[in-house]
Amino acid sequence: MPLKVAFLGAWHSHATMHVREAAERPEEVELMAMYDPEAEVIARNLERWAEYGLTIPVVPSQQDVLDSEAEVVIVEGHVYQNLNYAEAALQAGKHVILEKPAGVDLDQLHRIHALAQEKKLHLNMAYMWRYNPAIQEILRLHAMGDLGQVCQYRGHIPKPKAWHKELALEYTLYHGAAYFEMAGHLIDLMVAFLGEPTRVLPALGRHYGERQDVDNAMVIHECSDGLGMVDTTAMQIGMDRRVEVHGTGGTALHEPLGSNNLRMFLEKEIDGYPAGEWVEREFTPEQAKAGSLLREMAACIDGKTPDFSLAHDLAVQRTLLRGCGVDDGRALAKTPA
Secondary structure (H helix, E strand, O other): OOEEEEEEOOOOOOHHHHHHHHHHOOOOEEEEEEEOOOHHHHHHHHHHHHHHOOOOOEOOOHHHHHOOOOOEEEEOOOHHHHHHHHHHHHHOOOEEEEOOOOOOEHHHHHHHHHHHHHHOOOEEEOOHHHHOHHHHHHHHHHHOOOOOOEEEEEEEOOOOOOOOOOHHHHHOOEOOOHHHHHOHHHHHHHHHHHOOOOEEEEEEEOOOOOOOOOOEEEEEEEOOOOEEEEEEEOOOOOOOOEEEEEEOOEEEEEOOOOOOEEEEEEOOOEOOEOOOOEEEEEOOHHHHOOOOHHHHHHHHHOOOOOOOOHHHHHHHHHHHHHHOOOOOOEOEOOOOO
């Protein structure tokens, strides 16, 4: 039986990846309903998704999603809406895939984690690059100890100036602006390799246009066994997102982020990878599609232990907020219109 899913909030562009997967794997995923309070969001999505040939029932209220046969609610609204959506879905007995970052109120996130545990429901974060094959291979080598002690992590995740102009208004709502919206992807991986930092040192710049919001950021993270740096800019020309993991036994580079490319230099021969030279590996399209957020959720419902715990996800959100200069757990800088 396919996994029955529904959208509660559909503003975020990442909703498209779930629709694409449902179209490619109809035997695994069935879209039951979509709700968003903004009519223009619904119209935009239906036009954008027409190429997938799916019929996605649009429902008039949040309650219709909660009353549907969906087992899993995918929360893809504005960041300031998403914890309310997630809480309502959990109260209704639904598993939840929550779009990043994990809301705007750390206290509410704590309550929602407790609610998921109380109801024995899964609440998985939508950090989709966790299931990129290159990232998965780096995580595997790290888990086996083959990279040695990870001593340095670097992540670069720009939002090019010409991209998603409609997001500019969204960014202004949050402390950290572009960094708040983008950096969680790379902090998620950094915490997996280095743990939660003991100290966070943000440099948050306002360097473009009217210079009112953070558009250029570099954040250093001091961890118990190494350093992590995550940076973003909202005014870059072109796209060169990347991840670097440097350990005492090897270095792994993934660029561009989200591609099938992996470049490594290992101290010792491991699993067919030679020692003492740069090795490049390109994963196949089939390998790239093997893992996904929806497949992870289906496996968790069937009894699998989640790859990333609630404690991990909480550490990621705490770290992100600290990098945005937030010390009270509240990310909203302005009241949404």
